[in-house]
Amino acid sequence: MAKSATQGETSPSELIDARIKELGDWRGEMLARLRELIKQAVPDVVEEWKWRGVPVWYRDGMICTGETYKNAVKMTFAKGAALEDPSGLFNSSLDGNVRRAIDFHEGDKIDETALTSLIRAAIALNAAPSGRSR
Structure with missing residues (x-):
């Protein structure tokens, strides 16, 4: 899965730092704040760098990605459609059968408690016998 940094290679974490x-x-x-919240919720999270520059976080499967666009930072949950979202954080990619996303725009405040709960729910889904996949 994740490559460890060897001489001359840059680790995924270093690539995310650079981005x-x-x-x-x-x-x-x-x-950076979203990444910090992910790491607080999942201390043993694995960071990867995929698809020509997208940070991806894993634990027992993909949790989410952190894509950056001109007007938004998009946090896409790989199995978001299967997650309860009582706080209504998902506001993007709502038509798909599997993924759901949260678009953050300049000036948006993060509901850190709700987001942490969503991250932990994604991990629980990944860890469930029927939820494991890569």
């Missing part, structure tokens, strides 16, 4: 720094604006700050 945050490269953005240098609210999107970098938002991505």
